[in-house]
Amino acid sequence: MNLQEFFAQYPKAAVAFSGGVDSAYLLYAAQTYGRDIRAYYVKSEFQPQFELRDARRLAAQLGADLRVLALEVLSDPRIAANPPDRCYHCKNRIFSAIARAAEEDGYAVLLDGTNASDDSADRPGMRALAERGVLSPLRLCGLTKAQVRQRSQEAGLFTWDKPAYACLATRVAAGETITRDKLAATEQAEAFLSSLGFSDFRIRTQGGQARLQLPEAQFPLLLEKRREILTRLRAYYTTIALDLEARA
Numbered sequence: 746m747n748l749q750e751f752f753a754q755y756p757k758a759a760v761a762f763s764g765g766v767d768s769a770y771l772l773y774a775a776q777t778y779g780r781d782i783r784a785y786y787v788k789s790e791f792q793p794q795f796e797l798r799d800a801r802r803l804a805a806q807l808g809a810d811l812r813v814l815a816l817e818v819l820s821d822p823r824i825a826a827n828p829p830d831r832c833y834h835c836k837n838r839i840f841s842a843i844a845r846a847a848e849e850d851g852y853a854v855l856l857d858g859t860n861a862s863d864d865s866a867d868r869p870g871m872r873a874l875a876e877r878g879v880l881s882p883l884r885l886c887g888l889t890k891a892q893v894r895q896r897s898q899e900a901g902l903f904t905w906d907k908p909a910y911a912c913l914a915t916r917v918a919a920g921e922t923i924t925r926d927k928l929a930a931t932e933q934a935e936a937f938l939s940s941l942g943f944s945d946f947r948i949r950t951q952g953g954q955a956r957l958q959l960p961e962a963q964f965p966l967l968l969e970k971r972r973e974i975l976t977r978l979r980a981y982y983t984t985i986a987l988d989l990e991a992r993a
Contacts, residue, residue: 751882752778758854759847760784764800767858769904770897776807783810785843789818791912793932827923836873855879862890908945918951930981955982961991
């Protein structure tokens with residue numbers, strides 16, 4: 746099956762849209778081959794502001810109908826407690842919200858951007874998708890991450906080379922309570938590093954300490970900007986360390 750054949754079967758559908766590479770290409774394919782498509786973006790405490798900007802920009806580029814839903818995920822104690830299966834509970838909340846909104850709008854089929862490279866055994870959130878009957882066209886059609894990027898570039902989508910980005914909650918060590926303050930600190934600290942020219946990195950936190958994970962090629966930039974980074978990040982963390990296991 747290819748995407749054109751998929752949307753011939755499901756011409757009317759709701760797309761869970763994050764603004765990332767995969768869901769962006771899925772929305773493009775849905776707009777190209779589908780007949781009645783609406784995109785849904787969930788803005789929670791876990792999404793940085795730039796993701797919403799990218800989602801709106803891409804939707805505008807495609808002329809897609811986008812509905813933004815506000816959701817407070819930290820109101821669920823199972824999510825705030827940050828257990829190992831936090832992603833499962835979070836995905837349940839998010840896709841429940843999308844499903845309700847889509848049903849209100851008359852959409853019975855819900856799609857997400859999981860691709861064929863994603864390992865379901867390593868992603869508790871994918872169990873939530875399966876339980877809710879969410880369809881993943883990219884995965885069903887055998888499209889890998891590399892193929893999605895290539896096709897996105899060919900389609901002229903600005904997201905084609907966007908670095909992978911996991912939600913802010915993934916920065917807090919499992920078992921440590923997630924708070925708005927911790928998420929805000931991460932968003933501001935990572936935005937600062939981005940402004941210095943860093944990309945595709947993470948700031949992992951535990952007990953007020955920060956551990957920077959950078960691609961090896963960016964280590965020289967870190968040394969060049971070391972004092973500036975320490976000065977700014979000390980506003981958020983007690984200790985700032987570098988993970989010598991370079992981010993692949």
